Amino acid sequence: MIKVLLFAHLQEEAGKDQINYDRESITVKELKTSLQNDFGLAELEQVMTAINEEYAMDEDMVKSGDTVAFIPPVSGG
Amino acid sequence: MIKVLLFAHLQEEAGKDQINYDRESITVKELKTSLQNDFGLAELEQVMTAINEEYAMDEDMVKSGDTVAFIPPVSGG
Amino acid sequence: MTDSLFEIVEEPIQVEPIIKKVERREAGAITTFIGTVREWTKGKRTLYLEYQAYIPMAIKMFAKIGEEIEKKWPDTMVAITHRIGRLDISDIAVVIAVSSPHRKAAYEANEYAIERIKQIVPIWKKEHWEDGKTWIGDQLENVPYPDGKPDAKDVKS
C-alpha cells in the first residue's frame, strides 16, 4: 500500500488529505494519472512529488510502504 | 570664541576633549594648522571637520560662536 | 541546540530567542529577516492568512538550506522558524537569523535562505481576501516558478 498525502488546494479538491493506494509499485507519473481519474484532481502538471520526504521525478518508482506527497507550488515565507 | 571638540585618539593626544579657541573667524584649514602647533596633534590630514554638526571642507569659514568638531576616520557599526 | 535550529510552530513567533540560537563569540554580524502578513497586495486587501505545511519535510528542507548556506558561506550559522495556522495582519510568518564573522555573508546568506524557502519548502499560504480566498501558488494568483513549472534541479539534493 502507498500512502498519498495531499496539501493546499489538492486537499480541498479531493475532499481529503490522505489517500491509501493499493499497489506494489508504480511510477510517479502513473500514480498522478490514476489519482486524477479517481479523484477528479484538475491539474497535477505543476505539482511536484516527494517520495518519503525527498523530491522525486515523474519517472521515479513508488513502492508499497512509501509515502508520496503531492506538492503544489509552494508559497511559504 | 570657537569651541573645538576632540574625539578618539585626538582627545588622548591633546589630553582634553574640548578647546576654546579665541578668534572671530578662521578657515578650517588654518584652525587645523594652528591646533597642530599649539597642542602637538600629530596628524589632522585624515581628519574630517564638522561645523555645528555638519561636515565642512578645509576652505569653509568658522566664526566665533561656532562649534567645530574634528572627526577622525569613524569606526562605528 | 542544533536540533532546534529549524522549527515549524503554531504559536506567535518571538524574534529574540531565534537570534540567540545563532549567537557565537566569533560572529560579529547577525542578520534577521522577518516576514509579516501584509494587509495590501497589488490593491487587494488581505483579512487574514492560513499557512499549511508538510511539517517533517519542511523541517528537512530548512536543514538542507542550512547545509547549502554553510557550503556557500563557510562559518555562517542559520536558524529558521516558520509559523503555520491562522495569521492576522502584521503577525510574523517567518524569521530567518544568520550569524557570520563578517556582515556581507550574513546579508547574502539570509537573502539566499528566503529565496530557497520560496522554492523548495513545502509550505502553502491561503489568502483570505476581502473578496474571497485562494491558495497562493496556484495558477490563478501566482506561480512562484519562473518558467511556470517546478525545476527539478532546484529541489533535488
Next chain:
Amino acid sequence: MTDSLFEIVEEPIQVEPIIKKVERREAGAITTFIGTVREWTKGKRTLYLEYQAYIPMAIKMFAKIGEEIEKKWPDTMVAITHRIGRLDISDIAVVIAVSSPHRKAAYEANEYAIERIKQIVPIWKKEHWEDGKTWIGDQLENVPYPDGKPDAKDVKS
C-alpha cells in the same frame, strides 16, 4: 515615535523594541542587522571594546541615512540604535531595522545603512586587544576610507 527612531544608548540593546518601531500594516518584510563584538579579528584577540560618539551629530547622521534610504527605496522605514561605552564580547553594538512592503528593498536598504554608518556617523571604536589598545580608524589599524582620505562628497548633504 519618529523622534526616537535613531538612538545612542549606554545600556545593553534589546532587539525586539527596535523591530517594533518599524512595524507597519503595509510592510511585509523587516530586516535587521545586529553588529556584535567579535572576539577574533585576523588572528588578534579582543578582550573588550570602547565606543565613543559625538552624540548629537551621530543622531543627525542616522536621520540623514534614514532620509537617503527613503529617497532610494520609497516606502521603507528605518530605525537605528548604537550603543557606546564599554562592550564585552558578543555584546550588541548596533541594531538596524528596516521595514518595507517587499523584501528586496528591506535587504538592500539595511545593507546601505550599515555601509553609510561606517562612512559618515561620528562613532569611534577603541579595541582593547590582548596585547594593547588602539582606536580603530587610525592609520595603524584600518582606514575606513577606500582611498585613505575621507571623501567630502560622501558626507556632505
